[in-house]
Amino acid sequence: MKKTVDAIGDVCPIPVVKTKKVIEELKAQGGTVETFVDNEIAVQNLTKLGKSSGYTVLSEKLEEKKFRVEIQVTAGEGANAQEQEISCIPDGRRWNTVVVISSECMGEGDPELGTALMKSYIYALSQQDQLPSTILFYNGGVKLACEDAPTLEDLKSLEAQGVEILACGTCLNFYGLSEKLQVGTVTNMYVIAEKMGQASLIIKP
Amino acid sequence: MIRKKFPCAVLTFSTTTAAMSMEKKCGEHKIPGRLIPVPREITAGCGLAWKMTAEDYEAYKREIENLNLKVEQIVFMEL
Numbered sequence: 538m539k540k541t542v543d544a545i546g547d548v549c550p551i552p553v554v555k556t557k558k559v560i561e562e563l564k565a566q567g568g569t570v571e572t573f574v575d576n577e578i579a580v581q582n583l584t585k586l587g588k589s590s591g592y593t594v595l596s597e598k599l600e601e602k603k604f605r606v607e608i609q610v611t612a613g614e615g616a617n618a619q620e621q622e623i624s625c626i627p628d629g630r631r632w633n634t635v636v637v638i639s640s641e642c643m644g645e646g647d648p649e650l651g652t653a654l655m656k657s658y659i660y661a662l663s664q665q666d667q668l669p670s671t672i673l674f675y676n677g678g679v680k681l682a683c684e685d686a687p688t689l690e691d692l693k694s695l696e697a698q699g700v701e702i703l704a705c706g707t708c709l710n711f712y713g714l715s716e717k718l719q720v721g722t723v724t725n726m727y728v729i730a731e732k733m734g735q736a737s738l739i740i741k742p
Numbered sequence: 743m744i745r746k747k748f749p750c751a752v753l754t755f756s757t758t759t760a761a762m763s764m765e766k767k768c769g770e771h772k773i774p775g776r777l778i779p780v781p782r783e784i785t786a787g788c789g790l791a792w793k794m795t796a797e798d799y800e801a802y803k804r805e806i807e808n809l810n811l812k813v814e815q816i817v818f819m820e821l
Binding site: 705706707710711723 | 757758759762779780781782788789790
C-alpha cells in the first residue's frame with residue numbers, strides 16, 4: 538500500500554508528525570509512505586525518522602523547494618520499534634566540508650574493487666548524520682553522477698538533504714556525458730578552485 | 743597583492759578534446775599561449791580555452807588558422 542503525505546509549507550516537526558502517523562497505520566501490513574516537503578532540513582528529519590526504525594529511505598529533489606521522501610515500511614513492529622521522540626534535529630550539514638570525487642575508483646590497485654569501494658563509500662556517506670556541504674566531481678568521477686550510474690540513488694538522497702553536488706563540465710564534455718548528468722549541476726574550474734579554497738575540510742576518498 | 747592584468751586573446755572551443763588538441767598542436771608549432779579554464783566573464787558554463795597575449799595572437803593569427811581547429815569564439819579581454 539502506498540500513502541502520500543503533503544507537508545509542503547509545514548514547519549518542523551509537522552512533516553515528521555504527519556509521516557509518523559501514516560507509518561503507524563502502515564505498520565500492520567507494510568507499505569510505502571511518500572512525503573512531499575519544501576526544505577532540506579525536513580528531508581533530513583524524515584530520513585532520520587525512517588532510518589531509526591530500520592526502514593529504507595529514498596529521497597530526491599524534484600524542483601526548487603520541492604522534495605520527495607519515500608519510507609518503505611516493513612510489516613511488523615519495525616526492526617527497531619523503540620519509541621522515537623519527535624524532534625527537530627539541527628541542520629546536519631557540516632559547513633565547509635567538501636568531498637572530492639576525482640575517479641570512479643576508490644584507492645589504487647584493482648579497478649573492479651576500486652569501483653565497488655567507491656559505490657559503497659557514497660552509500661555510507663549518504664547514511665551519515667553529518668553531511669558534507671558540497672561534493673565535487675571531476676575527471677572520471679563525473680561518471681558517478683550520470684545516467685545509469687549505480688550511485689545515483691544515494692547522490693539524489695544527499696542532494697535532497699541539502700548537499701550541493703557539482704560536476705566538472707569540462708570533464709562531462711570530454712567523456713561525452715554533457716547530456717547525461719542526472720544529479721546536481723554543472724560547474725567550472727573557477728568554482729571548483731573556490732570551493733576547495735574555502736573549505737575547512739576536504740575529504741578525498 | 744592584486745595581480746596585474748594584460749590584454750589577452752582567449753580562444754574557446756566547442757569541445758574539451760578540441761581545446762586539448764589546440765594545446766598539443768600549439769606545442770608542436772611553437773605557438774605561445776596556455777590552456778586555461780574558460781573565464782567566467784565569457785560564459786557561466788565550463789570548458790577549456792587557449793589564452794595568449796593579444797600581441798602574440800596578432801603575430802600568430804595565420805598559423806593558428808592553419809591548424810584547422812574549430813575555434814568557437816575569440817574574446818579579447820584583460821587577464
